[in-house]
Amino acid sequence: MIKTHKICWFRGNVFSTLIWTALLVLSTSCNQSMASTLRIDTGFTPTFTDNFQGDFVYINGIREQKDGKVLVAGWFDNVNGTSRRSIARLNGNGSLDLSYNPGSGVDNEIKTIGLQADDRAILAGYFDSVNSVSKKNLARLNLDGSLDTSFTARADSPIWAMDISDDIIIIGGQFSEVNAFGRENVARLNANGSLDSTFNPYAGVTSGGGTHWVRAVATIPTIIDIVGTRADKVLVGGDFTAFNYAPYNRLVRLTNTGAVDTSFNIGSGFNDYSVVTSLAVQPDGNYLVGGTFTSFNGTPRYRIARLLSTGALDTSFNCVVNGGYGEVDSIALQEDGRIVIGGNFTTVNGMARMNVARLNPDGSLDMEFNPGAGTDATVKTAISTGQGQILLGGFFTLVNGESRAHVARFNGDPSMAGGAANPYTVFAGGKDDWNLNP
DSSP: OOOOOOOOOOTTOHHHHHHHHHHHHHHHHHHHHHOOOBOBOTTOOOOEEOSSSSOOOEEEEEEEOTTSOEEEEEEOSEETTEEOOSEEEEOTTSOBOTTOOOTTOBSSEEEEEEEOTTOOEEEEEEOSEETTEEOOSEEEEOTTSOBOTTOOOOBSSOEEEEEEETTEEEEEESOSEETTEEOOSEEEEOTTSOBOTTOOOTTOBOSTTTTOOEEEEEEEOOBOSTTOOBOOEEEEEESOSEETTEEOSSEEEEOTTSOBOTTOOOTTOBOTTOOEEEEEEOTTSOEEEEESOSEETTEEOBSEEEEOTTSOBOTTOOOBEESTTOEEEEEEEOTTSOEEEEEEOSEETTEEOOSEEEEOTTSOBOTTBOOTTOBSSOEEEEEEOTTSOEEEEESOSEETTEEOSSEEEEOOOGGGTTGGGSTTOBBTTTBOOSOOOO
16 A cells, blocks of 8 residues: 655645545555455453443543554443543553543543544543543543643533544534533634634524534635645534524534535435434545435435535445444544444445444445454444554444454554554544645
């Protein structure tokens, strides 16, 4: 596989698109000869448990730090038998990193986790305290896991989604206030947690009488001039049918000021009673969308679709995800353009795939990644690591019939090694750093 680590940016980013297109062509033609089949890592067996009789554990987010250690967030009480409440850090072999100590941890559920450039973790979700200090749904941890008391951001109601790009934080959820200022469902924070007053979605979600929320967000890095000035747009998904009183069915794009971007035209959008739960921005400027839907703008699309930057459906990408609860909750892009999806499903393009699969760039099923019997329950998060490994987190306790208590790792693909050092790696949740202008 060919990797590109430096790109000269031009207005419109034509050069970057050409490189990405060439990379995809090369990866598609070389997949059969270069990549080996990924298999479950038998030596990576961290165990996440709760303090109740039942198995009440959710893993909602996984992020890899620059040193290869892995942060795991969700709702749990213990890791490998040691008390860790909802947030923990693992060493590369799956053992608990005892040097990362969040004290009494988080009192409720972390819905999403992100990393700033210095590897400090931003936690967002549904909680009231961190290490017994009042923290309403937002917090930042230092590199040793201690609470960063200088980060005072808070939201009045749960946060379901977050994306971090160049340390700027986008959050989405069911809140109406952030840092005591009115912000409906979407907000942008500066690196220090202060509210970015230049970004205001005004009425936010305007459907459902307060029961419809934002479930996914993705930053679209946007260059507006030759000197590299950023004016990032934001992709927003959920179960809404209108945003700021404009008809946008489950997906909307906002400008750098938070206004609805009317140049993004999705027609009738996604079908009724569906939810957009995951987003990813590809380096060529197209958008991958995952969720529970079965159609887009009247055309059948089952749980995953790719849209052009105009909002039109990319008809060259057609993947059918079916069975189970019928949902794609996580999308992770690999350097070679292949796509890891996680959720709750039983088939992909007619082939058996239980809750996790990898797609080729055109949406066809990548047969080199075969998880066997898959997982026994939902995969909520997936990432591709710096060693070409695939990490999964979710509700599951079995992977291909082997015991795995909510976190599992597949061995690295030799053609993908080095991904963490590449600043253009795209992680689950939608982040990308290719700086494209849609």
